[in-house]
Amino acid sequence: MPDSIKTTPLNGLHRELGARIVPFAGWDMPVQYPTGILTEHLHTRSAAGLFDVSHMGQLLITGPDPARAIERLVPADIVGLGEGKARYTVLTAEDGGILDDLIITRDAPDRLYVVVNAGGTEADLAHLKAGLEPEHQVTHLADRALLALQGPQAVACVARIVPEVERLGFMESLVTTVQGVEVRISRLGYTGEDGVELSVPADHAVKFARTLLAMEEVKPIGLGARDSLRLEAGLCLYGHDIDTTTSPVEANLAWTIGKRRREEGGFPGAERILREIAEKPARRLVGLRPEGKAPAREGAEITTTDGSPIGKVTSGGFGPSVGGPIAMGYVVAAQAAPDTAVHILVRGKPLPATVVKLPFTPHRYARRGA
Amino acid sequence: MTTRYTKDHEWVKVEGDVATVGITDHAQQQLGDVVFVELPEVGTVVEKGGDMAVVESVKAASEVYAPISGKIVAANQAIVDEPGSVNLGAEGDAWFCRIEASDLSELDELMSRADYDAYIATLD
Numbered sequence: 001m002p003d004s005i006k007t008t009p010l011n012g013l014h015r016e017l018g019a020r021i022v023p024f025a026g027w028d029m030p031v032q033y034p035t036g037i038l039t040e041h042l043h044t045r046s047a048a049g050l051f052d053v054s055h056m057g058q059l060l061i062t063g064p065d066p067a068r069a070i071e072r073l074v075p076a077d078i079v080g081l082g083e084g085k086a087r088y089t090v091l092t093a094e095d096g097g098i099l100d101d102l103i104i105t106r107d108a109p110d111r112l113y114v115v116v117n118a119g120g121t122e123a124d125l126a127h128l129k130a131g132l133e134p135e136h137q138v139t140h141l142a143d144r145a146l147l148a149l150q151g152p153q154a155v156a157c158v159a160r161i162v163p164e165v166e167r168l169g170f171m172e173s174l175v176t177t178v179q180g181v182e183v184r185i186s187r188l189g190y191t192g193e194d195g196v197e198l199s200v201p202a203d204h205a206v207k208f209a210r211t212l213l214a215m216e217e218v219k220p221i222g223l224g225a226r227d228s229l230r231l232e233a234g235l236c237l238y239g240h241d242i243d244t245t246t247s248p249v250e251a252n253l254a255w256t257i258g259k260r261r262r263e264e265g266g267f268p269g270a271e272r273i274l275r276e277i278a279e280k281p282a283r284r285l286v287g288l289r290p291e292g293k294a295p296a297r298e299g300a301e302i303t304t305t306d307g308s309p310i311g312k313v314t315s316g317g318f319g320p321s322v323g324g325p326i327a328m329g330y331v332v333a334a335q336a337a338p339d340t341a342v343h344i345l346v347r348g349k350p351l352p353a354t355v356v357k358l359p360f361t362p363h364r365y366a367r368r369g370a
Numbered sequence: 371m372t373t374r375y376t377k378d379h380e381w382v383k384v385e386g387d388v389a390t391v392g393i394t395d396h397a398q399q400q401l402g403d404v405v406f407v408e409l410p411e412v413g414t415v416v417e418k419g420g421d422m423a424v425v426e427s428v429k430a431a432s433e434v435y436a437p438i439s440g441k442i443v444a445a446n447q448a449i450v451d452e453p454g455s456v457n458l459g460a461e462g463d464a465w466f467c468r469i470e471a472s473d474l475s476e477l478d479e480l481m482s483r484a485d486y487d488a489y490i491a492t493l494d
Contacts, residue, residue: 038403224402293406318406
């Protein structure tokens with residue numbers, strides 16, 4: 001194993017649990033445990049799955065009104081975000097492309113907690129430091145682990161050790177003390193299910209993970225099922241469905257751009273992004289359901305039913321809860337309406353597929369009043 | 371009746387001049403849950419080392435190569451209908467194809483069980 005591969009505080013536990021370990025974004029991560037991806041996926045949808053997401057970058061931004069300052073880098077309304085609320089957004093480039101996607105939590109008037117992708121952590125740190133004011137401190141919380149517990153029974157399980165979780169609605173976060181240890185708990189995730197992410201000190205991560213795994217409802221889940229769960233939930237994966245060549249509007253992320261930001265602009269790429277909101281983008285990310293059983297994978301060409309190229313698959317595979325192949329990809333606007341019949345070229349053969357609304361499996365978030 | 375193995379994790383068992391072929395238990399373990407199998411049509415001529423079938427897990431697609439040259443005389447529809455059966459019986463009921471071998475001496479280039487076991491021990 002090269003020295004440059006990083007390990008999370010749970011690496012030893014993954015190995016003890018029999019995980020198959022693979023390199024991912026510079027980290028040594030569990031792709032699956034002995035029961036396999038299908039079982040892990042279905043378990044998360046029916047009970048509770050524990051994910052090690054400590055490879056993701058946890059950042060703290062402190063200083064005067066960091067919410068206003070960070071609005072120069074993202075198109076979301078952060079100033080209007082209440083304390084203890086979290087919001088999904090993207091770092092945009094001057095040309096309207098996406099540098100990374102992230103979740104920003106407003107902790108206090110002078111403090112934001114930010115989670116970015118593992119592969120983007122270093123670049124995002126530099127980008128944030130350069131884009132904010134000198135009086136803002138951007139700290140990488142490298143001494144903290146991040147655990148996600150996802151599924152319909154996740155919150156009931158977490159409540160046994162962090163009772164305050166019951167107070168949180170979807171996209172809400174709080175910091176509390178559990179057995180003398182500072183824990184941040186946020187009700188959100190990347191599976192389409194109800195659930196939480198727990199930020200804990202690295203040297204307490206194994207203890208928290210073992211406590212959760214000791215519960216009957218909880219099983220460890222690897223990156224393989226994390227990918228199939230997020231794909232069924234229609235959630236973008238950076239570097240695949242979104243990147244520097246895709247705009248948030250093309251990626252169906254216009255919902256992340258608040259009303260005030262649409263009126264005021266003032267974020268990188270505003271010219272293109274606001275034009276695409278007004279005039280509709282030339283292409284759009286859509287859901288695709290191939291007929292039959294053959295999965296269409298990333299990179300597969302999408303054509304009209306008479307063979308004219310209209311786009312490419314950006315994520316594709318088998319959806320265990322759907323019970324068949326599913327994919328997402330960009331297609332030209334004229335072919336992006338639900339129920340449009342298309343072909344996807346799989347090993348040179350045109351495979352009939354249908355454009356469908358995302359997500360493939362309904363989201364089951366704990367929305368207030370829902 | 372001899373069974374031989376390839377470095378690409380196929381097995382081939384010969385009875386007379388008909389070879390039954392499949393993927394090894396090691397291969398199915400590495401693939402994980404199999405969700406799709408594509409087999410050649412009966413009558414297709416395959417060449418040793420050439421594309422023969424496709425097997426896909428949740429994670430990825432893999433080619434299955436012909437371990438011996440010849441003509442496909444049977445394809446196992448049961449694994450197309452139930453791809454997960456490959457995980458349960460890779461070296462048994464979940465065979466892929468039967469090939470009427472054109473040159474049985476090609477088997478001499480393949481591994482014995484002992485050699486294959488030693489080979490996969492070097493892979494991890």
